[in-house]
Amino acid sequence: MTATHADYRLSQLDQLEAESIHIFREAAAEFEKPVLMFSGGKDSIVMLRLAEKAFFPAKIPFPVLQIDNGLDFPEVAETRDRWVQRLGVRLVIASIDDAIERGIVVDDGKTSRNRLQTPTLLNAIEENGFTAAFGGGRRDEEKARAKERVYSHRDEFGQWDPKNQRPELWSLYNGRLHEGEHMRVFPISNWTELDIWDYIGREGIEIPSVYFAHKRRVFERDGMLLTETPLNPLREGEVVTERTVRYRTCGDMTLTGCVESTASTIPEIIEEVAAARVTERGATRGDDRFSEAAMEDRKKEGYF
Amino acid sequence: MAMDLLRFATAGSVDDGKSTLIGRLLFDSKSIFTDQLESVEKTSQDKGHGYVDLSLLTDGLRSEREQGITIDVAYRYFATPNRKFIIADTPGHVQYTRNMVTGASTADLGLVLVDARHGLTEQSRRHAVLLSLLRVPHLVLCINKMDLVDYSEEVYKKISAEFTAFATKLNIPDLEVIPISALQGDNVVQRSENMTWYSGPTLIHHLEHVHVASDRDLVDVRLPVQYVIRPKSDDHHDYRGYAGQVAGGVLKPGDEVMVLPSGMTSKIAGIDLFDKEIPEAFPPMSVTVRLEDDVDVSRGDMISRVKNAPEPSQDIDAMICWMTTAPLRPRQKLAIKHTSNSARALVKDIQYRLDVNSLHRDLETKELGLNEIGRVQLRTTKPLLCDPYSKNRTTGSFILIDEATGVTVGAGMIND
Structure with missing residues (x-):
């Protein structure tokens, strides 16, 4: 709550919030057809909350886009639906299964669904004529993201060219586009994982239950704890046990690992995050582990 | 007191020890994670470096790692219990001046690094000039590699005096000169036992305590209108709010304001921050202002005071x-x-x-x-x-x- 400040100081969360709201308003005013990429994960929920604040009491003036990879946690999907319903925003769903069926992407059985998300997303952007897509990327997540602009320009193939980014100064964002190009806009670029949790705690907003400690049947693979699910058959030697765990990120259920934790409230999670010695992606994202430049390569192709 | 925010810019090349210094700040404030450190250790070994090259933490793009230099502005984050820090880490060479300018544009503080053995160089002078041109209100000169000059007070005094003389030609309202060794950790987070003659703050202490709240203009009201909010719903049928981020001054309900470029005047009926009415708005808050009269205001207009307008x-x-x-x-x-x-x-x-x-x-x-x-x-x-x-x-x-x-x-x- 921002009340009278005798010394006119804003807390860092208030400053981050103000910056993000500024970015939302700027993009909504300048782009013809923006969309917000909404996964139902904590970062995209914070992003949606900021969008709600930016335009209140009016409704959010753009739809939200969900890439349905068929491998989402059911708890995440439920939370996502409640948010969409409460805010009365239009939900656009682009499904990977549908994209495979239509021949937009090819499932060769070897490529992870994570990589199939990129062409599915780019196709949805193109088909709907979206000129800007808000993403929940944060610069503290990964080295390649640390250099990405708030307004990240994509060419007509949806590609990001890290060596040829537009300079971004002050709070002046350049939204110029040519036909067929689009912009990725990252309103929470300057937030850290801890800021996200502090904000969720402060705002008292709903996030999926998988972020809190719960009992789950899991097995170990490549040093990560994965959930038992028919979508992810066990390999030889893998044993399922029940443990008390929580998720630090919510991605593809078959690739996202959980951590053993008893943190069942936001303050407990904050305490745990503050003490954590491994980044959230390093700990639990199989998709980022393939090479040092895995994220940079996927981003160049047009990933989130 | 809630945690506040300091944005600072660093410029320099690997030779100055800039990346080592940033690595030191992140490491000593426990902002480097085990997996990041392991990845850096592994890469350092693969490249045959005899030490853990902390610059690999910040040089994120493939081309940068290949060339071993920082090309683009990288943003880094760390926090101490009282303050969150955003570092705009920029390259130092003259061919990357635009990146330095970019990093400095949002900075409250600029950090210039010099090698104690070489003193002021063309590059360090240039950094100071750019920070002054961009009106970064606070400047810290870190005299690095003090361990290589036997922690000599004479060296510190000489470089300090030379820089202070140079700085008088620039717009630098606040200057602090700190002798450090980023490699050994002297005066970065831990106070140096090798420089008992130095009574000033450590770098982290200075970063934590430098007073930035009064850098903002709280007198001249400036609200660039970004977006006009008109819900057009039954609940808020007549709502019309002008949304923007306060760029200067303090706005309060009842204040008489002028809208530019039309020059029309009105009074502030209310200031909204999401679902709450607030008693005042000041930089850098993003708010929505309602006016008493139905004046024509659109994006690109500026709300200011009648006798104090741009x-x-x-x-x-x-x-x-x-x-x-x-x-x-x-x-x-x-x-x-x-x-x-x-x-x-x-x-x-x-x-x-x-x-x-x-x-x-x-x-x-x-x-x-x-x-x-x-x-x-x-x-x-x-x-x-x-x-x-x-x-x-x-x-x-x-x-x-x-x-x-x-x-x-x-x-x-x-x-x-």
Whole structure:
């Protein structure tokens, strides 16, 4: 709550919030057809909350886009639906299964669904004529993201060219586009994982239950704890046990690992995050582990 | 007291120990994670380095790792119990001046690093000039590698005096000179036992305590209107709010305000922050202002006070940093973005090129090349609501955009 400040100081969360709201308003005013990429994960929920604040009491003036990879946690999907319903925003769903069926992407059985998300997303952007897509990327997540602009320009193939980014100064964002190009806009670029949790705690907003400690049947693979699910058959030697765990990120259920934790409230999670010695992606994202430049390569192709 | 925020910019090359210093700050404040450190250790080993190369933490792009240099601005985050820090980490070489300018544009504090063995160099002077030009209000000179000069007080005093003399020619309201060893950790987070003659703060102590709240202008009311909020719903049928981020001054309900460029006046009926009415708004809050009268306000307009408003002008006199290979020349036409306002601009004259190493003004040059800075006169297609950059870094700055490519090609700071 921002009340009278005798010394006119804003807390860092208030400053981050103000910056993000500024970015939302700027993009909504300048782009013809923006969309917000909404996964139902904590970062995209914070992003949606900021969008709600930016335009209140009016409704959010753009739809939200969900890439349905068929491998989402059911708890995440439920939370996502409640948010969409409460805010009365239009939900656009682009499904990977549908994209495979239509021949937009090819499932060769070897490529992870994570990589199939990129062409599915780019196709949805193109088909709907979206000129800007808000993403929940944060610069503290990964080295390649640390250099990405708030307004990240994509060419007509949806590609990001890290060596040829537009300079971004002050709070002046350049939204110029040519036909067929689009912009990725990252309103929470300057937030850290801890800021996200502090904000969720402060705002008292709903996030999926998988972020809190719960009992789950899991097995170990490549040093990560994965959930038992028919979508992810066990390999030889893998044993399922029940443990008390929580998720630090919510991605593809078959690739996202959980951590053993008893943190069942936001303050407990904050305490745990503050003490954590491994980044959230390093700990639990199989998709980022393939090479040092895995994220940079996927981003160049047009990933989130 | 809630945690606040400090944005600071560093410039320098690997040789200065800049990456080591940032690595040290992140490491000692426990902001480096095990997996990041392991990855850096592994890469250092693979490359045959005899030590853990902390610069690998910050040089994120493939091309940077290949070349072993920082090319682009990288943003880094760390926090102590009282403050969150955003570091804009920029390369130091002259061919990356535009990246330094970019990093400095949002910084509250600039950190200049010199090697104690070499003293001030052309590069460190240039960094100070750029920070001063960008009106970064606080400057810290870190004299690094003190361990290699036997922690000599004489060396510290000599470099300090030389820099202080140089700084008097610049706009640097606040200067602190700190002797450190980033490699050994002296005076970065831990107070040095090797320099008992030094009684000033450690770097982290200074970063945590430097007073930035009064850097903002709380007198001259400036609210660039970004977006007009009209819900058009039954609950809020007549709601009409002007949304923007406060760039200056304090706004309160009941205040008499003037809307530019129309010059119409009204009173503030209320200020909203999401679903709450707030008693006052100040920088850098993003708020929505409602007015008592039904005046015509749209994006690009500015809300200010009746007797204290920016000067609408089509003639802009500014310092411009040029950021693309094709040079800036007179008669060129460009798009200009200033606050939430866009227009077209014609380059009327390039008055001089500033040598950022010597501060010499080259009056002969009639163009600005990549990474060059000069004083330029522009004529815009419509009046912009400008303040001098020295008074307000938000309403005094603009970017120039190439209309054909859409690329940001210049950054401008409006002169007094």
